[in-house]
Amino acid sequence: MKAWQPADETARPHVSITFIAIYVLAQFGIWIALLTPVVMTIALRVGEIATEAEKGRWLGIILAIGGFVALVVTPICGALSDRTRSRFGRRRPWLLGGMLVSGTGLAILGAAPNLLILGIGWIICQAGFNAMQAASLPILPDIIPVRLQGRVAGLLGMTSTAGTFAGSWITQYTQSSNLLMFLAPFAITVLSIGTLCLILPDRPAGRDDKPMKPGDMLRAIMAPFRDWDFSWAFGSRFLIMMAWSFLLTYQLFFLTDQLSLAKSDATQVMVKSMAIIATATIAISLIGGFITDWTGRRKPLVFLAAVMEGAGFLTIALAPSVPQFLVGVAIAGIGKGLYFAVDLALLAAILPSEKDRAKDMGVFQIANSLPQSLAPAIAPIILVIGSTSGKNYAAIYFIGAIFALLGAFAIRPIRRSR
Template sequence: MNKTTISLKRLIPGLIIGPASWLGPYIVMNSLFLPALIQHFNAPHKIELVALFSTCGMIVAALSNMIAGALSDKTKSRFGKRAPWLLGGAFVFMLAMIAASFSPNIPVLLTAWMIGQAALNFIVSPMVAWIDFAPKDGRATASSAYGGLGMALGNNGFNVIGAMFLSQYRLGFIIFGIITFIGVTIAAIIVHEPSNLDEELTEKAPKPKLTLKDAASIFPRWSIGRDYYMALIAKLFQGVGNFAITGYILYIMTDFLHRGSQTQSSIQLINLILLIFGIFMGFVAGPVSDKFKILKLPVGFSTLFLAFGALMLFFFRDTFGIVTYAFAAGIGMGMWNSLDNLLNLEVIPDQNRVAFFLGVYNLGNTITQAIAPVLAAAVISLFGYSGIFIVSFIFSLIGGVLILGIKSVKR
């Protein structure tokens, strides 16, 4: 089968605008508008309700992500195999967020939010597979555009705008839902995925024989998918190590570092540094990886920066520690986000199911954000806030060791 290739001139802008358009609005709505509306409906039980929404969202995301990836891999249309699903997902997500804005009670809000979660993953899973369209010598650059630039803008760039709508959170749902649809549509137009209707005509290569054990499962056994599973487990450890700190950053500032009136400015400083280094690594990491043909080493060693940053906050409980943590985490996360999707693409056990396996891999973002706060809460209750940084240090290093243990990617 002749592999579809799209030039970096079209692919890179799409891989920046696309993820920023779904991730940014989602983070703003999830962290600001949803909690505000839940508090409006039921303030006494808001903590439990936020946990309920998070748990249900994780389950829906896991299922819809795999389904979206599998459907996308099998799709043939004049608009390609990815664009129809991510555009449909963006449209349904917009409608779901508009419905959420008009919700009269918790059950209706939960229903709208779950529909939105499912639709969101019909954007995410096909879109990350766009990286596979990059030319062979530009795949790291494409991965860097998606994870380094697009996700950095989404993670840190939308919160400033979102805060302006905090007092008008119902309107915020509508506006940011529309932003997602418009942004994803623009990205799809720029990438302009070609038709794959003739794909069947070129698929004449004999398919490998599968055992009954392989056919009975959507996941290959360990001997076939070892490196993929290593990368997936590494992402979980690295993600928990990172989110154990970022998920409790407010309480770390108030209860551990005792920043008092400087709490808000300290958090803003950290976010600014993370944004700057995320964008910087987005510009640098991919091209450097393409030029020197290195991939596993920068992804693996990026976790050292996260581990170092955790120790800095543990030992230096002042502005120096905060700034040093932000610099180290910014470099580490920027490097990881820029290249980890490409590394995963290189170790996928079945190249005919790219979107499916990339979708499962990207579930690491959702699952770790659900696991990390629970683990961190348990550690805090046993050892106090200082225990979070030791957990982050250990988990980050384990993630790096697992990445370096991948065999099929040499360096």
């Protein structure tokens, strides 16, 4: 099956630098409110509610359930977005609706009196944020000219790391209020998504894009996996995200239990860690985006990036102190910046269907969401390797390094991109 390529670039709407900047800012706005709970604030709330012995298990359970919701919601919302005939367009209603739902979930997280309500709040958050993602990511192949997709993908690739860092930095000043801790980053989401919706050249689905019947949904979700290149790209992203799910989810507990830092000191180290990842990711994402547009090559850069991520995770696993931990974070951050810059451009080039871009990109997002469930689910098994206390967090990063290296080799069989 051949990937769709635009026959006439001039048929696309004019894309200004301002539009690209607002689009990138909107993606940043989604990530800052979604990843701050994943990286820090849910762990802090679980630590307040659960016992010391059970906090790791409950954190894994809550994040795993939320990750499962994400992997179900994203392709379904993507498929529905592709066929939305609203006079407001097909992407805009899902951006705004997802924003309202996710804001509700964040408010519940901040006010939750127990773990059950905390889990319900996170489920609602995942549903809302992933509806926004399902409508936001297809804007890249929908509107951005092919000649600019590498550079824009590079900018988009750095937004998750920038959002994680910004959210961690904000959390330093909001920990005194549980509600503010979750809603302060969300203010950026509201501003950025609202601005994007005002300027987005969105169109409703055409008459040929018939509404999807419930019985057709599963077949539609499985359809892109019949494409060889899509399947390998999916596998590579899945493996890489497994590795990063370990890093992001258990970073706080690695610092407190493995390196014996106090919670306040660990929080400060996490801010430094996020700053290093953000700096490395932003710098290399910009460079990687230009290089891939200039050379027209994607696969060698993606392979190199995944290998660097594996080296970074291995360095963290062997870290006896904070300085080596931060060195490992820097190496992994450089790899992450290059990987996410180029891999998104690669995906835009190999999408199997023009009509089903949001659905296919939503299916691809399963590779981001599923590890959020699987990594915490298998982490308790890994934590007992060589440890009677069940707190061998170094083993988590050894396994992460293996996943990253497998992700590097999974990109090689792709045929439709060099």
